[in-house]
Structure formats: structure tokens, C-alpha cells
Amino acid sequence: MPAPKLTRLELQIMEALWSNGMCSIREIQETFPARNRPAYTTIQATLYRIESKKKIVRRAKRIGNADIFEATISREDAQGTLIDDLLALLGGRAKPVMAHFVKSGKLTLQDVKEAEKMLRELARKDKAQ
Numbered sequence: 001m002p003a004p005k006l007t008r009l010e011l012q013i014m015e016a017l018w019s020n021g022m023c024s025i026r027e028i029q030e031t032f033p034a035r036n037r038p039a040y041t042t043i044q045a046t047l048y049r050i051e052s053k054k055k056i057v058r059r060a061k062r063i064g065n066a067d068i069f070e071a072t073i074s075r076e077d078a079q080g081t082l083i084d085d086l087l088a089l090l091g092g093r094a095k096p097v098m099a100h101f102v103k104s105g106k107l108t109l110q111d112v113k114e115a116e117k118m119l120r121e122l123a124r125k126d127k128a129q
Contacts, residue, residue, distance in 0.1 A: 003073045003081040004054045009038065009046055014078060017057065017071040024066045 006014065016031040017023055023031075029043045047069055051057050056078075060070040090096050101107035 003077040004056065005081065005085065006050075006054075006056070006078060009042075010050055010054075010056075011078070013043065013046060013050070014056065014071055014073075014075075017069060018075045022060050022068050022070045024063070024068055026066070028069070 012032065013028055016028045020027065020031070025040060025044050025047060028047070029037060029040055032038060047057060047067075051059065051069070056071065056073045057069045058072050059067045061068045086097065087094060098107065101111075
């Protein structure tokens with residue numbers, strides 16, 4: 001099942017959980033830069049919403065009156081959904097994305113070598129079936 005679509009704030013919250021493991025609301029809030037840190041209640045409301053509606057986090061435990069949350073989806077699943085959404089906007093074509101990465105210098109030779117390796121492995125799997 002694909003991961004649900006996430007807002008920018010939800011992604012930032014998830015990044016805190018993926019990077020740090022289980023966290024309290026306060027710990028998640030403190031991962032945001034001080035200059036534009038969302039209010040505690042904003043993080044709290046967002047966490048409770050994505051727990052109940054999107055099911056991408058769960059309350060792992062409670063320490064005193066603090067809920068401790070953990071991610072229930074992987075970073076890779078969430079990234080895959082974002083990439084699939086982007087490709088859908090581009091008519092399913094990856095070429096514009098790759099061209100942008102090349103022009104902006106964000107695609108390295110190492111990235112290309114890794115992609116070639118993945119494509120060779122995929123081709124081998126296809127032949128084996």
C-alpha cells in the first residue's frame with residue numbers, strides 16, 4: 001500500500017522521527033530551526049491527526065504525561081510516494097526530472113553509476129522470471 005500524501009510540516013515531523021527514532025512532541029519541535037519553529041500545539045495537533053487519520057505514526061509509549069511517537073512508514077516509502085506524485089504531474093515521464101538534475105548539478109557521476117547498477121539488477125530479475 002503506498003504511503004499517504006504528506007504536507008511539508010508532516011514531512012518535517014516524519015524526518016525528525018526517521019532521524020532520531022522515537023521522540024516526544026517537544027523533542028520533535030526542537031528539531032525545527034528556532035527562527036521558524038512551529039508552536040508545540042501545532043506539532044501536537046499534527047501528530048495526533050497523522051496518527052489517527054493517516055496512520056503513519058503511532059504512540060509507542062507514554063512517559064509521565066508525555067506521549068512518545070514513532071514512525072510506522074519508512075522514509076523510502078514516503079519518498080516513493082512523493083516521486084510517484086511528481087512523475088504523475090509530468091505525465092509519467094522521468095526525463096524532465098533527470099534533465100533538471102543534470103542542469104542544476106544535483107546529479108553526480110556516482111548517482112548515475114548507482115542507477116546503472118540498479119537497472120542492471122532489474123534487468124537480471126526480469127530475465128529470471
